[in-house]
Amino acid sequence: MAWIMDTYSMTVGSTVPGVVTGKPHALGGSEGRDDAAGLGALLVLEALAKRRGLDLRGARVVVQGLGQVGAAVALHAERLGMRVVAVATSMGGMYAPEGLDVAEVLSAYEATGSLPRLDLAPEEVFGLEAEVLVLAAREGALDGEMARQVQAQAVVEVANFGLTPEAEAYLLGKGVLVVPDLLSGGGGLLASYLEWVQDLNMFFWSPEEVRERFETRVARVVDAVCRRAEQGGLDLRMGALALALERLDEATRLRGVYP
Amino acid sequence: MKSEPLSYLGKDGGPWEIFTEQVDRVVPYLGRLAPLAESLKRPKRVLIVDVPVRLDDGSVAYFEGYRVHHNTARGPAKGGVRYHPEVTLSEVMALAGWMTIKNAAVGLPYGGGKGGIRVDPRKLSPGELERLTRRYTSEIGILLGPDRDIPAPDVNTGEREMAWMMDTYSMNVGRTVPGVVTGKPIALGGSLGRRDATGRGVFITAAAAAEKIGLQVEGARVAIQGFGNVGNAAARAFHDHGARVVAVQDHTGTVYNEAGIDPYDLLRHVQEFGGVRGYPKAEPLPAADFWGLPVEFLVPAALEKQITEQNAWRIRARIVAEGANGPTTPAADDILLEKGVLVVPDVIANAGGVTVSYFEWVQDFNSYFWTEEEINARLERVLRNAFEAVWQVAQEKKIPLRTAAYVVAATRVLEARALRGLYP
Numbered sequence: 001m002a003w004i005m006d007t008y009s010m011t012v013g014s015t016v017p018g019v020v021t022g023k024p025h026a027l028g029g030s031e032g033r034d035d036a037a038g039l040g041a042l043l044v045l046e047a048l049a050k051r052r053g054l055d056l057r058g059a060r061v062v063v064q065g066l067g068q069v070g071a072a073v074a075l076h077a078e079r080l081g082m083r084v085v086a087v088a089t090s091m092g093g094m095y096a097p098e099g100l101d102v103a104e105v106l107s108a109y110e111a112t113g114s115l116p117r118l119d120l121a122p123e124e125v126f127g128l129e130a131e132v133l134v135l136a137a138r139e140g141a142l143d144g145e146m147a148r149q150v151q152a153q154a155v156v157e158v159a160n161f162g163l164t165p166e167a168e169a170y171l172l173g174k175g176v177l178v179v180p181d182l183l184s185g186g187g188g189l190l191a192s193y194l195e196w197v198q199d200l201n202m203f204f205w206s207p208e209e210v211r212e213r214f215e216t217r218v219a220r221v222v223d224a225v226c227r228r229a230e231q232g233g234l235d236l237r238m239g240a241l242a243l244a245l246e247r248l249d250e251a252t253r254l255r256g257v258y259p
Numbered sequence: 260m261k262s263e264p265l266s267y268l269g270k271d272g273g274p275w276e277i278f279t280e281q282v283d284r285v286v287p288y289l290g291r292l293a294p295l296a297e298s299l300k301r302p303k304r305v306l307i308v309d310v311p312v313r314l315d316d317g318s319v320a321y322f323e324g325y326r327v328h329h330n331t332a333r334g335p336a337k338g339g340v341r342y343h344p345e346v347t348l349s350e351v352m353a354l355a356g357w358m359t360i361k362n363a364a365v366g367l368p369y370g371g372g373k374g375g376i377r378v379d380p381r382k383l384s385p386g387e388l389e390r391l392t393r394r395y396t397s398e399i400g401i402l403l404g405p406d407r408d409i410p411a412p413d414v415n416t417g418e419r420e421m422a423w424m425m426d427t428y429s430m431n432v433g434r435t436v437p438g439v440v441t442g443k444p445i446a447l448g449g450s451l452g453r454r455d456a457t458g459r460g461v462f463i464t465a466a467a468a469a470e471k472i473g474l475q476v477e478g479a480r481v482a483i484q485g486f487g488n489v490g491n492a493a494a495r496a497f498h499d500h501g502a503r504v505v506a507v508q509d510h511t512g513t514v515y516n517e518a519g520i521d522p523y524d525l526l527r528h529v530q531e532f533g534g535v536r537g538y539p540k541a542e543p544l545p546a547a548d549f550w551g552l553p554v555e556f557l558v559p560a561a562l563e564k565q566i567t568e569q570n571a572w573r574i575r576a577r578i579v580a581e582g583a584n585g586p587t588t589p590a591a592d593d594i595l596l597e598k599g600v601l602v603v604p605d606v607i608a609n610a611g612g613v614t615v616s617y618f619e620w621v622q623d624f625n626s627y628f629w630t631e632e633e634i635n636a637r638l639e640r641v642l643r644n645a646f647e648a649v650w651q652v653a654q655e656k657k658i659p660l661r662t663a664a665y666v667v668a669a670t671r672v673l674e675a676r677a678l679r680g681l682y683p
Contacts, residue, residue, distance in 0.1 A: 006679035014407040017372070026333075026674050028368065056278050202334070202368050203621040206640070 018199035021192035030195035038072020040187015065137030092118035135162030180237035273349030293676035329355035336372030339413025363668035379423035405438035438623035450619035460611020465580035477501035481630020485561030494522035512536035559586035604661035
């Protein structure tokens, strides 16, 4: 991103930080961007759980996938008072019913490229006893068959298309809170947007200001999606899609057909 | 292949040579970025323009004008325009380099620039000055723009010249662009709080330094040299925070009152009589005695080279906060270091002005203007962060704050340069 920004800037003859997002902080990147996707997913989960009367304090969390997003989710889950009992990569899962020390596991994973200990096969993490299951690995990670093992009350789809349609239908039928990718995966994009706004203004917010604006917008989105879903008797994925398409449609209609 | 030194300054490098020497002195602290320091010893672009002006008597006079972009790795070029008969390319280049350092030390998203016209403005009528300013602005217009290069006032330029520059640029591009210069009158998109900004900044950074060495501002004694914009705003800020301003010196004299001088009252006296001399609520003092006064804070806020090896050894203050540019000579710096006097260097101590200039530009972008309270709160945050970063490096590397400020600044500029890479 730094190269792209520099090349564009050199070509137009002036420094234009707002032409790309995801830049290093020294070049007009935003505070809090690195872990925004993970934080966003958890804030969405929290807001939805609250609406459902689901208490997440001390909740057991299983995180499948330890890329940048999965790792950030695990860290923030711990910070928000949940208990991360298992993490898994494509090699397998590490499980500790009393909770893992996330920072320790992550630094070991970062240093060696593998988890310190493998207690479970990769698919076995889906069936663990836990309140929250986070899918942060790849598309179609959880299919209809594996979904039957799931004991969690909430499944958060952080990776795009982490659930197959069959798996989602099954979980919804069971009354599980399914947080769709469309809703949970917006944190990175939101952080990019906040970076761009700061670049346009060339005025940069403190970490606290970024966090506050981030939280406000997440809360607003969750609220809008829930209202849309309730209004149409839709699940959250359909609610989010409906809301998005209606907004797009409204803008298109208002602008009319050119010329 | 080794890069050749710049040829276009000729044999006598002048102020630019001093700047490059300062860069060389920081290189040992730059670690992996050290090889990139060469980029600081070459300005990105230099523009020399001819500025012909029709004088009131009908004849035409020709002046030399400059605009230099020293470095734009961290953002658009920013720096003042000065009118002075002694202006040279070398001086403008050095001042542009110094702006790169200052903007980076404070953490503003700017590169460094500077401009000047070799002219004695006292010899020109207001009409001639306006034509000079407008022609110069048009000539350097190929470099200007709110996202490219943003001039500001400097020696012998002020709100009036900034208004002309803004108008000329705006006329040339066909729409009003307030963000192309800062230091404008409030009515044209200037910022509140600008006049006091530098003085407030002196206080903010001095107070931050005091915290670090366990010195209480409340009840502390302060001596201030210079009672212009900077000196009197600094005096008021110290006074408002419970410190006692015991001595003030300006070009007319020195006044002293151990019980404290009310700067608001002194300001009324200065406005009436043109200087501090004769202020009835304090006693006069020989000028030389000013430096040895028993105080906690000493604020040189007048001219450069005031603290020298002749008087540095007499200083009893615990903190010297440099409101002026370059008030301490290098030899005096060494003496103060040895005596354990903490010097808050000009690069951050008097950066309040450029910081509010930055706020002005941000407000112009948004066409939305902040209250004076918002400006002051943000000013405090920016300068405190700047001081903290410099302090940390000074502690880590065991170097004086002045060197640390240069290290922080050069590191930030070269870090940006490294991240951006070498085009193409």
